[in-house]
Amino acid sequence: MTEYVELRCHSAFSFLDGASQPEDLVERAAELGYRALALTDRDGFYGAPRFYQAAKRLAAARAPEAVARPSKKIGDAAAGGGEQESLKSWPLKPILGAELSLEGGVQLLVLVERREGYRNLSRLLTQVRLDAAGPRGGKVAPVLPRALLAANVEGLVALTGGLEGAIGRALAAGDGAGAELALSELVELFGAGNVYVELQRHFDADEELRNRELLRLAARAGLPLVATNDVRYGRPEDHRLHDVLTCARHQMTVDEIGRRLLPSHERYLKAPAEMAALFRDVPEAMRTTCAVAERCAFTLADLGYQFPDYPTDGETVQEHLERLTWECARERFRPRTSKGGRKVFCLARI
């Protein structure tokens, strides 16, 4: 069976640039047989809680006992101390990410790989939103300074982006050297293992030309390819709503909007087989989507407080606690009394 994970997906929380609610995206992705889905709204995490809850409800519906008994194991310090969630533990794993607006109107997609990445991305978004607060309570378009990004890239994975990315912009302008430079900057910023060259296919001739260049750049830089569909709505028929939202964003009527709309209606969640047909000449781009999803272990389930490790000298935590309790009880309640017996009973309950 073809495996594909959509790693670039806007919900309605990308204000006026996404036409589906997070719950609808989760439902549609589950229908299509996705095993993970990344929610990457623009400059925000606003849809993440609902996205996570929807995925959790889906998990409860598929395997109630798995949800009733949390799979967390205290002390599992893999992947930076966070919980390692494999694709197998969720019917649809909710991956977190965001599209960051950089200087010059360039967009950069980052996915949260681990807990530290979530912390960094939260910090970046908070700072961007604070900076976007204009005078007299107004707002300006959020812009993330590159210096701030450079200081907070740990735990994040970057995708090069489509036409709105720095590389896509340079390629669209016919500036191959500029695209190569932008890619090298990205690699320098995130590290070679954390950058993926993103391919999109929406039946667009110009996009196909850019893809050729991206393939060349990826081969030269030795970077992995990843396919995305830059999803803006869950189902094909939702394109009308997205068009209307685009009109609202530009404050125009449908008759005035012209080519500000997307040229085709392909930005929906596509079935893995459909995506495989589109990328049949670069199957590794399809495979990489699963690898990235596997790699991005962090979910909002990991947000709960994590107790610090306590030295127990080879005992389990329970054994250690019981031993300490008995020692202290003997010291305080010697000889043994009924009150001490109640303490032991309470300890057992703990």
Add this chain to the structure above:
Amino acid sequence: MRIACVAVPELELQALVRADPELAGRPLAVVDGRAGRRTQEVTELMMATVGAPVAVARAGGGGGGVATVTSVGGRAAVPVVARAAAPGLVTRVRAVSEAAYAAGVRAGLTVAQARAIWPSLEVRPADAVQIAAARAALGDVGLSFAPKVEVEGAEAFLEIGDLGRLFQSEREIALGLAARARAVGLSARVGIAASKGLARLAAWAGDVEDGRPRGESLRVVAPGQEAAFVADLPVALLRPSPAVHEALERWGIRRCRDLGALPIKEVALRLGNEGERLHRLARGQSDEPLRAQPPEATIEEGVSLDFAIYELESLAFVLRGLLDRLLERLQGRSLACAALTLRLQIEHRGHDVREVPLAAPTRETATLLELVRLHVARRPPEAGIVGVTLVAHPARVRGSQLDLFCPAGPAPDRLAQTVARLEALVGEGAVGAPRPVDTYRDEAIAIAPYRPPAPSPLPPSGGETARGREREGVAATDVARQPLARGPEEGCLALRRFRPALEVEVLMDGGRVPRALSGSDLSAQVVVAAGPYRVRGEWWAAGGFARDYWDVHASDGTLYRMFCDPAGRWFVEGYYD
């Protein structure tokens, strides 16, 4: 203060002659508008019945609804009874021309009485539209000399105190005013005096026969001569009310001198405020103020037609007259026509109003007539035309800057005329400059009004002069034609588009890729195909569009661009070269 009065005797009559110059010099009587038209209808009815070339309608019983019609004109009189549609067939003459007056026709007679005196008398109903236009033209006469003009009835008053710098004497001003009035089709009497009331007296005084002013006259009352000028005038010229006039007649006062000699207190006691005003005027004193009116924003000329017009040529004849008068008025005020509104009164169907766009302000009759004619020809009215009105929106004529190194472009008004002719040939909206439309439908274009290209930019500065280049053997015009920069389109493929796209049949292979195409004009194998490139949009419009584009290199060596619509039909949109 010096005031000029331009007075038009028999304005109703002059309005008719102005609209139809052929009536000039002919015996003509103006009757009430509605009654006049009814008389005409009865005359037509009689002509249809009897076949007489000339007929007289005579009312029977003063409005009883039945008219006895008798044919005359060389044939035996045949009494015919025609039943009129409404009562009130007695129509009276309101004004008569010089020729008719000389023959004995007087205002107040019935039409029948007038025709009894002069059988071939032209009887025309008063036309409110024409009268209003004549009155407005009279105002324009004043506006062509001074900014402060008051039009009151058949008189226009203007302040001419500042015209001394342009004219050597006030008589020249009076001559100019009379000539200007003549140019707009009015025969005017001009009087100049120290006040409005005295100027009016000066205009109407003299050349009077039986109390009827005759033709044009010019009279300037020099400062200080007002009392002497007024003294010999009849008191009727002061326009007293009938009661006051009767009282003055009873007192034996016929000249202003007699009235002015009376003690003013006694006159005021017996005749009230009017008597006091007349007394002051009779002594050459008047303080009646000039109430200047703002000029109208549009200039209008119209005519009501006795018979419906169905032919374009007939309409053009009417339009020419209207345009001549309209443009004469515009010229008098140093204005040009920036836009034109044509209002056609359609028989039994109300008005048909059309805006005739103009590329630039113009005063050329031929251009405007052609544009209006083409406009009407493009969309003829649904029924006969019984009234035509032209409304000009005036504007100042502005000169255009010509280029030293480029030939002058076409005159804007001539260009508009050419465009209008082309539109008449190919249809409205089909002439202009193509303009790309902001849509994913590549073939979509809009037609924008054609504007001649702007003059080429001046040659680059930096010390390089045209004379210097000429020394180097480069003509200035050659420099102006040189491109300033290389266009970005150089080196790109150009798509030569088929309009409309050619429908073809396409053979697809198993991978849903075109392998061959055949149509009425082309048939080829596909060597290489790239696509599909999907374009969707305008779903809110009827149908919208959805196409899958392919670029195919055919076996005939041509690179075609094709698309497939949702119905599975294939079209070749064009080829690259």
